[in-house]
Amino acid sequence: MNYFNIPKIDLHCHLDGSVRPQTILELARQQKLSLPSEDIHEIQTLMVAPETCPNLDEYLSRFELPLSVMQTQEAIERISFEVFEDAAKENVKYLEVRFGPQLHQQLGLTFDQIIGSAVKGMKKAEQRYDIHGNYILSILRTLPKDDIRDIIDAGQKYLNNGVVAFDLAGSELPGFCHEFVPYAQYAVEKGYRVTIHAGEQGSGQNVYDAVSLLGAERIGHGIHIKGHEQAYDLVKDQAIALETCPSSNVQTKAVDTLGQHPVKAFHKDGVLITINTDNRTVSNTTMTDEVRKVVEEFDLTRQEYFDIYKVSIEHSFASERVKQHLRAFVE
Numbered sequence: 402m403n404y405f406n407i408p409k410i411d412l413h414c415h416l417d418g419s420v421r422p423q424t425i426l427e428l429a430r431q432q433k434l435s436l437p438s439e440d441i442h443e444i445q446t447l448m449v450a451p452e453t454c455p456n457l458d459e460y461l462s463r464f465e466l467p468l469s470v471m472q473t474q475e476a477i478e479r480i481s482f483e484v485f486e487d488a489a490k491e492n493v494k495y496l497e498v499r500f501g502p503q504l505h506q507q508l509g510l511t512f513d514q515i516i517g518s519a520v521k522g523m524k525k526a527e528q529r530y531d532i533h534g535n536y537i538l539s540i541l542r543t544l545p546k547d548d549i550r551d552i553i554d555a556g557q558k559y560l561n562n563g564v565v566a567f568d569l570a571g572s573e574l575p576g577f578c579h580e581f582v583p584y585a586q587y588a589v590e591k592g593y594r595v596t597i598h599a600g601e602q603g604s605g606q607n608v609y610d611a612v613s614l615l616g617a618e619r620i621g622h623g624i625h626i627k628g629h630e631q632a633y634d635l636v637k638d639q640a641i642a643l644e645t646c647p648s649s650n651v652q653t654k655a656v657d658t659l660g661q662h663p664v665k666a667f668h669k670d671g672v673l674i675t676i677n678t679d680n681r682t683v684s685n686t687t688m689t690d691e692v693r694k695v696v697e698e699f700d701l702t703r704q705e706y707f708d709i710y711k712v713s714i715e716h717s718f719a720s721e722r723v724k725q726h727l728r729a730f731v732e
């Protein structure tokens with residue numbers, strides 16, 4: 402299988418975790434920010450989470466450096482364009498990127514400016530390359546909640562025109578969903594789709610709650626439904642697609658090794674899975690690498706790969722027109 406050429410779909414990719422190290426250097430120079438190093442290799446080392454990362458929180462510390470240069474409209478637009486460009490160049494046909502608007506306010510940008518810049522960069526890339534995309538707004542579950550409705554309101558202007566969904570991200574504590582019920586409801590009322598990071602560092606119960614309390618249609622990671630019967634059955638019965646991110650899951654110790662990842666067992670048992678990057682830079686990966694890892698580790702046939710690609714199409718938050726375009730690549 403030619404992993405580079407085969408059509409791919411990435412439904413789980415963080416903007417701030419996918420910044421080119423060279424762009425960090427250039428933006429820091431333009432913005433007169435001092436970096437811990439001027440050396441591209443050292444910048445890359447600082448951004449990539451090590452294989453020896455003890456947990457998700459250590460992994461999440463890698464986002465500080467990219468976020469420091471993502472505080473202007475120009476920087477957000479450029480990085481958005483580049484993430485779509487990088488994906489398009491490895492034959493990703495559809496990409497849903499997510500980011501946390503709360504993390505881009507250090508210099509006083511409004512939520513409209515933040516979201517609008519990201520969407521603008523994506524649209525520029527869509528015009529230049531054969532790629533389509535959408536944005537997902539991630540609320541950081543460890544930050545104060547007073548501006549969540551403002552973010553949802555600001556994104557409404559772009560809804561189904563660049564923005565499609567609501568997400569909760571960041572460190573995962575047991576029972577976190579209970580605190581977010583009114584916000585998810587508010588987002589759904591406004592027309593947002595819902596995907597939630599759950600069952601990555603936390604238990605399968607968080608997945609159960611994300612689906613039953615927050616109305617999640619997809620789950621970011623969801624690994625820990627393994628061993629939690631109720632969550633497993635709910636995900637399977639309601640055809641909730643899991644956004645699997647193999648490299649990231651090994652780095653954050655959600656699984657010890659790729660071989661122990663439940664993705665193949667899930668797939669064989671009829672649980673819907675998709676293959677995604679999570680963070681192109683922090684996880685030092687591409688869609689080509691993630692597909693290669695899953696196909697080779699679990700001995701998937703080309704047909705099985707396209708079955709997963711089809712799950713990504715049907716469970717994407719893309720318009721029917723874009724889904725139709727993506728179906729044309731199925732072999």
Ligand SMILES: O=c1[nH]cnc2c1ncn2[C@H]1C[C@H](O)[C@@H](CO)O1
Binds near residue numbers: 417570572
């Ligand atoms: O894998 C992840 N799990 C939970 N949160 C994550 C993951 N990758 C990135 N994030 C957080 C850190 C980013 O700053 C934020 C928004 O993209 O989302």
Ligand SMILES: [Zn+2]
Binds near residue numbers: 413415598679
């Ligand atoms: Zn993620």
